[in-house]
Amino acid sequence: MLLAGPELADKDTVAKFEPVIGLEVHVQLKTRTKIFSHSTHRFGRSPNTQTDPVVLGLPGALPVLNQRAVSLAVRAALAINCKVNRFSQFARKNYFYPDLPKGYQISQYDHPLAEHGWLDIQTGSGAKRIGITRLHMEEDAGKTIHDGFSDSNRYSYVDLNRAGAPLCEIVSEPDLRNAEEAVAYLNELKLVIQFAGASDCDMEKGQLRCDANVSVRPRGSDTFGTRCEIKNLNSFRFVKQAIQYEIARQAAVVTGGGTVVQETRLFNTATGVTSSMRGKEDSHDYRYFPEPDLPPLIVSGDRLRQIREAMPELPSSMRARFTSQYGLSAYDARVLTLTAPTAGYFERTAKASGNPKAAANWVQGELMGALNASGRSIEDSPVSPERLGELLSLVDKGTLSGKLAKAVFAKMFESGRSAAEIVEEEGLRQISDASALDSIIHEVLERSPKQVAQYQGGKKGVLGYFVGQVMRATRGQANPRLVNQLLRKTLDS
Ligand code: ADP
Ligand code: MG
Numbered sequence: 001m002l003l004a005g006p007e008l009a010d011k012d013t014v015a016k017f018e019p020v021i022g023l024e025v026h027v028q029l030k031t032r033t034k035i036f037s038h039s040t041h042r043f044g045r046s047p048n049t050q051t052d053p054v055v056l057g058l059p060g061a062l063p064v065l066n067q068r069a070v071s072l073a074v075r076a077a078l079a080i081n082c083k084v085n086r087f088s089q090f091a092r093k094n095y096f097y098p099d100l101p102k103g104y105q106i107s108q109y110d111h112p113l114a115e116h117g118w119l120d121i122q123t124g125s126g127a128k129r130i131g132i133t134r135l136h137m138e139e140d141a142g143k144t145i146h147d148g149f150s151d152s153n154r155y156s157y158v159d160l161n162r163a164g165a166p167l168c169e170i171v172s173e174p175d176l177r178n179a180e181e182a183v184a185y186l187n188e189l190k191l192v193i194q195f196a197g198a199s200d201c202d203m204e205k206g207q208l209r210c211d212a213n214v215s216v217r218p219r220g221s222d223t224f225g226t227r228c229e230i231k232n233l234n235s236f237r238f239v240k241q242a243i244q245y246e247i248a249r250q251a252a253v254v255t256g257g258g259t260v261v262q263e264t265r266l267f268n269t270a271t272g273v274t275s276s277m278r279g280k281e282d283s284h285d286y287r288y289f290p291e292p293d294l295p296p297l298i299v300s301g302d303r304l305r306q307i308r309e310a311m312p313e314l315p316s317s318m319r320a321r322f323t324s325q326y327g328l329s330a331y332d333a334r335v336l337t338l339t340a341p342t343a344g345y346f347e348r349t350a351k352a353s354g355n356p357k358a359a360a361n362w363v364q365g366e367l368m369g370a371l372n373a374s375g376r377s378i379e380d381s382p383v384s385p386e387r388l389g390e391l392l393s394l395v396d397k398g399t400l401s402g403k404l405a406k407a408v409f410a411k412m413f414e415s416g417r418s419a420a421e422i423v424e425e426e427g428l429r430q431i432s433d434a435s436a437l438d439s440i441i442h443e444v445l446e447r448s449p450k451q452v453a454q455y456q457g458g459k460k461g462v463l464g465y466f467v468g469q470v471m472r473a474t475r476g477q478a479n480p481r482l483v484n485q486l487l488r489k490t491l492d493s
Helices: 011-015 067-079 179-196 236-255 301-309 315-326 330-336 340-353 356-374 385-396 402-415 419-426 434-447 449-456 460-473 480-492
Strands: 017-028 090-094 104-108 114-123 126-139 143-145 157-159 166-172 208-218 228-233 263-268 273-279
Touching (some): 017 236, 067 166, 067 179, 114 179, 179 208, 179 236, 236 263, 385 419, 402 419, 434 480, 460 480
């Protein structure tokens, strides 16, 4: 949704321009402690309870690189097909802001950890490869809190719990051409980083944050326009809204004979509008220089090999395997690899049941439905994959009809009991025994002389009515195929 406004171009004007978009994504690495010191960085703790002399920038305190953070950053780099540099270097990025006590951020500059990667995304017109310029490591800043206090009209507060949390920044090439592609790229990036185990990428906890660089150029032009960088995009929906707004704004500026100013803009989540925050700084404004308190980061060939060998399987390979090994459709394979826990759950169910297609249907259907309805994640599903697998085998053996299985599943989900227990205790077994059904069928036919006459007069559709009556009389436990057969035999004889 775009707000109408004098500063936005209409649809036809926008269509005359080609947007160019590059994303800078910050991902918080899944370590226990900070990148250069021993404090933890858990989300939601009381302010300033996770600091130490390094984080506070006290004189004489020295940073020590967290090697776990390095390993996770290397995993992230491999997941996005980057070349990992044997030599990289930390650098001081100097700027003043209250959430940065040292007066500089330790980042990487001209020697980043990794470069030259790519990710394939699905677009409306097929697959597209998006280039990734670089991945570098850096420390996070703290948070300034501007409201919520009785004296917030006069003061801002600073919480340093997040300061020094380990980040990797992933910078894309300006290869994206509309907001949908940007969102597709972010989704794929999030997925591979999660599968690689480098970060949970929980946006609500700020573990994945995105700045969008946007410019427009007249369609057909092959030079880039001037870009604006939009900050503060903490959901994919906002990324999309902000990019669309910015495209329409820049198209209006250019069409009106103006020029786009290179600047940093802030997205207002309440109004959906971007507004100028400050002129865009150039890198020389930061007075970068190599961090004298840290030696260069060397990732040896051995270490790189070890990390590569221990890499978890990534979504693209898993999708391909799900279609070839289990015969799933491309669609099912995609849905089942939307999160690592979902993929794991599916595979265990497929193994336990021996019926991968049924497993795929049940995980996407009944299980997801029940999880959504109860607001639970698949990781704390009350039904384990092994138990779901057991239920599916009972269907394959004919002990349960599909319909009964759904009823049993609902009870499993509610009580945590196994399918076999429920079938046993509640006598829910499917009736597949002709002699047990015969008497019920006769009863039903005796009760319904009118319908029998209709059937025998040629209205074969009435059969459905009889099937329904038998199913009701058996509380849904009769084998429907057998009921059909027996009814036909009895009525036609
Ligand atoms: P900075 O720190 O100045 O923002 P970076 O190199 O970190 O520079 O990021 C630049 C980002 O802007 C990259 O994602 C790049 O693809 C993108 N970009 C560069 N030029 C343009 C442009 N003309 N239009 C849109 N995006 C651009
Ligand atoms: Mg930037």
